Amino acid sequence: MPLPSPVLDPPFTITRASHVVLDVADLTASRRFYEEVLGLVVTLAEADTLYLRGVEEACHHSLVLRRRGGPARCARIGLRVLTEGDLDKAQAFFAGRGCPAARAEVAHQGPTLHATDPFGIRLELCARMPTEPRQITRFHRHRGGSALRIDHVQLLTPHLEAALGFYTELGFWLTEYVGGSAEDIRAVFLQRKGNPHDLVFFNGDGPRLHHVAFMVPETQHLLRACDIAGELGYGRNVERGPGRHGPGHALFVYFRDPDGHRVELFNTHYQVMDLENEPVRWDPHDPAVAFPWGFPARKRWFEEATPFEDTEVQPAAVRPNPMTLERYLAEGS
Numbered sequence: 001m002p003l004p005s006p007v008l009d010p011p012f013t014i015t016r017a018s019h020v021v022l023d024v025a026d027l028t029a030s031r032r033f034y035e036e037v038l039g040l041v042v043t044l045a046e047a048d049t050l051y052l053r054g055v056e057e058a059c060h061h062s063l064v065l066r067r068r069g070g071p072a073r074c075a076r077i078g079l080r081v082l083t084e085g086d087l088d089k090a091q092a093f094f095a096g097r098g099c100p101a102a103r104a105e106v107a108h109q110g111p112t113l114h115a116t117d118p119f120g121i122r123l124e125l126c127a128r129m130p131t132e133p134r135q136i137t138r139f140h141r142h143r144g145g146s147a148l149r150i151d152h153v154q155l156l157t158p159h160l161e162a163a164l165g166f167y168t169e170l171g172f173w174l175t176e177y178v179g180g181s182a183e184d185i186r187a188v189f190l191q192r193k194g195n196p197h198d199l200v201f202f203n204g205d206g207p208r209l210h211h212v213a214f215m216v217p218e219t220q221h222l223l224r225a226c227d228i229a230g231e232l233g234y235g236r237n238v239e240r241g242p243g244r245h246g247p248g249h250a251l252f253v254y255f256r257d258p259d260g261h262r263v264e265l266f267n268t269h270y271q272v273m274d275l276e277n278e279p280v281r282w283d284p285h286d287p288a289v290a291f292p293w294g295f296p297a298r299k300r301w302f303e304e305a306t307p308f309e310d311t312e313v314q315p316a317a318v319r320p321n322p323m324t325l326e327r328y329l330a331e332g333s
């Protein structure tokens with residue numbers, strides 16, 4: 001498969017991955033975790049919905065938690081578009097592809113389009129949000145990891161090649177990929193906002209949300225979040241890391257929230273916004289891809305993820321066989 005070239009005049013303008021809507025069982029438990037461990041700011045607490053944002057974010061929310069009685073699900077992946085006119089263009093585009101797409105009234109955000117991509121990923125395209133004062137210099141109010149802003153979401157799909165083509169057509173640039181060759185791609189990193197990724201797709205049973213990621217100011221905030229997690233009884237929720245990624249190069253730590261949704265804190269992304277930057281290939285057989293140092297992730301990090309609401313999970317045709325912590329220890333490597 002040839003690598004796709006950037007599309008410079010997409011059918012409508014997406015600016016970034018902007019928010020995630022998750023279903024949770026207990027808003028009080030979720031609020032404690034996200035406020036105290038990650039350091040997100042509560043913009044608004046309603047009876048059944050919690051709206052949170054990072055300390056440098058002005059827009060009303062980057063994480064919406066809805067109290068639901070059922071299993072933990074992802075309701076929507078939020079994407080910002082530049083203008084309301086882009087929503088009309090997006091609706092026509094999705095409809096033309098046979099994808100569900102309809103305007104929606106969503107509280108505390110402006111004009112919104114609900115659409116489902118060809119791979120079953122439930123999207124929420126939004127043109128505007130109310131704004132709140134940034135909390136970035138309210139240092140005395142910062143908690144936990146001082147999460148600054150949402151950066152990206154990672155998704156699992158059995159239709160990786162098709163997803164790469166679809167989102168390239170929507171203007172996403174391929175910055176990095178994991179693959180033995182251009183014909184054997186296992187993960188793609190796609191961006192709109194000028195750093196390594198907004199949307200990441202890995203091959204796997206899907207559609208499922210693997211994680212949502214928030215940026216932190218400094219390396220110390222990763223450790224501070226871990227320390228506070230341990231103090232508050234979330235020590236076992238620290239699932240992977242701290243460590244350093246191959247792709248994207250970030251220092252990271254992954255948590256599981258009280259409902260099992262996975263969230264990443266990270267820092268040190270680089271900028272990539274010039275056309276002459278070729279996509280970086282990572283060899284899946286090179287251990288430095290998954291863990292340049294330290295230990296590989298547990299098996300569950302590779303296999304567990306959040307399904308989407310009202311969406312059937314389809315099995316991947318090709319099963320990945322990554323180096324897991326369990327296999328690493330068993331083999332004594």
Ligand SMILES: [Fe+2]
Pocket residue numbers: 152154211213264
């Ligand atoms: Fe990530």
